[in-house]
Amino acid sequence: xxxxxxxxxxxxxxxxxxxxxxxPAPATRQEKEQTEALSGKHLTIDAxxxxxxxxxxxxxxxxxxxDLPGMLGMRKLTTPQIAFCxxxxxxxxxxxxxxxxxYESHIALHTWPENGYVxxxxxxxxxxxxxKVVQLLKDHWGxxxxxxxxxxxx
Numbered sequence: 001x002x003x004x005x006x007x008x009x010x011x012x013x014x015x016x017x018x019x020x021x022x023x024p025a026p027a028t029r030q031e032k033e034q035t036e037a038l039s040g041k042h043l044t045i046d047a048x049x050x051x052x053x054x055x056x057x058x059x060x061x062x063x064x065x066x067d068l069p070g071m072l073g074m075r076k077l078t079t080p081q082i083a084f085c086x087x088x089x090x091x092x093x094x095x096x097x098x099x100x101x102x103y104e105s106h107i108a109l110h111t112w113p114e115n116g117y118v119x120x121x122x123x124x125x126x127x128x129x130x131x132k133v134v135q136l137l138k139d140h141w142g143x144x145x146x147x148x149x150x151x152x153x154x
Contacts, residue, residue: 039154040105043130045120045137049144052113058082058096061109064140065100068107071136072128077101085110118143123153 054060065080080100087093095111104124111118118141122133130150138146 039152040123040125041127041130042151042153043122043128043133044149044151045118045122045134046147047118047120047137047141047143048116048146050116050118050141052116054141055095055111055113055116055118058084060140061096061098061111065098065107065109068122068133068136069100069102072122072124072133074124074126074128075103077103 062080062082065082066076069076078101080098082096082098085095085097093112093114095113097108097110099106099108102124104126107120107122109118109120120137122128122130130148134146134148137143
């Protein structure tokens, strides 16, 4: 007996989808305040001109992800996670990706040692001093140039 793939069986048993269009009610002052309280700040950093040795130093990267939340008045939810990432199509090209989940959201980074480059994100529903973060990271990495963007999310 031929058994159909599981995804096909599940798809066949799903009810028909209904689309309901509703006109949003005007936001009250209280709803606006609640939405603003839940908004997040997303800082993106592209840093250049970093020595390859600095970008390969997994201990330093772990320590950065471990210490940065406390420096910003945030709380770690997890231990930082570090992964060595090898390029599948370019022999010898690899970098480190790291992530720490914080109660307020997350901090992530990806290094490209052969390019002297790191990409970072600091995202938090708690407000933070983005200029302080940029200066801390510039000092940590020894970057010669940084591009930063702050995005308000809500």
